[in-house]
Amino acid sequence: xxxxxxxxxxxxxxxxxxxxxxxxxxxxxxxxxxxxxxxxxxxxxxxxxxxxxxxxxxxxxxxxxxxxxxxxxxxxxxxxxxxxxxxxxxxxxxxxxxxxx
Numbered sequence: 001x002x003x004x005x006x007x008x009x010x011x012x013x014x015x016x017x018x019x020x021x022x023x024x025x026x027x028x029x030x031x032x033x034x035x036x037x038x039x040x041x042x043x044x045x046x047x048x049x050x051x052x053x054x055x056x057x058x059x060x061x062x063x064x065x066x067x068x069x070x071x072x073x074x075x076x077x078x079x080x081x082x083x084x085x086x087x088x089x090x091x092x093x094x095x096x097x098x099x100x101x
Contacts, residue, residue, distance in 0.1 A: 003078070003101060004074055004075065004076055004101075005074070005075040005078055005082075005083075005086075005099065005100070005101055006072070006073070006074055006075075006099070006100045006101075007024060007072070007073040007074075007075070007086075007097065007098070007099050007100075008070065008071075008072055008073075008097070008098040008099075008100075009021055009024075009038075009070065009071045009072075009073070009095055009096070009097055010068055010069070010070045010095070010096040010098075011068070011069055011094055011095045011096065012066065012067065012068055012069070012094070013069070013094060014069040016092050016094050016095050017069045017070070017071050017095060018038075018071070019092070020071075020091045020092065020095045020097075021037070021038035021071045021073060022038075023089065023091065024073060024086070024089065024091075025037075025038065025073070027085045027086070027089055028075055028078075028082055028085070028086070030085070031078075031079065031081045031082040031085050032077075032079065032081075032082075033075050033076065033077055033078040033079065033082045034075070034076040034077050035073060035074070035075055035076075036073070036074040036075075036076065037071065037072055037073040037074055038071040038072065038073050039071065039072040039073070040069075040070070040071055041070035041071065041072055042070075043067050043068065043069055043070075044067065044068045044070075045065055045066070045067050046065070046066045046067075046068075047063055047064070047065050047066075048063065048064045048065075048066070049061050049062070049063050050062050050063075050064065086099070
């Protein structure tokens with residue numbers, strides 16, 4: 001293989017993203033590949049403003065915030081063993097994983 005594998009992790013919970021990144025780094029290092037990362041990418045914050053009452057009190061509003069956390073991992077000098085280990089790895093639900101070869 002010996003090409004770069006780029007893994008992007010995305011979740012709404014930063015603890016899940018960090019634990020998943022640690023798990024990936026640990027399994028990749030046991031196969032003998034070189035890992036660069038996890039590199040934290042900027043956090044996306046979406047703020048939603050909602051009226052508290054739809055009929056009266058126009059000035060009374062509530063704000064909700066939704067943050068998405070991202071991490072980036074680059075794997076170099078990987079072997080077939082590394083690819084198999086990544087495919088068998090079980091990550092917690094709620095973490096979106098995108099793998100580019």
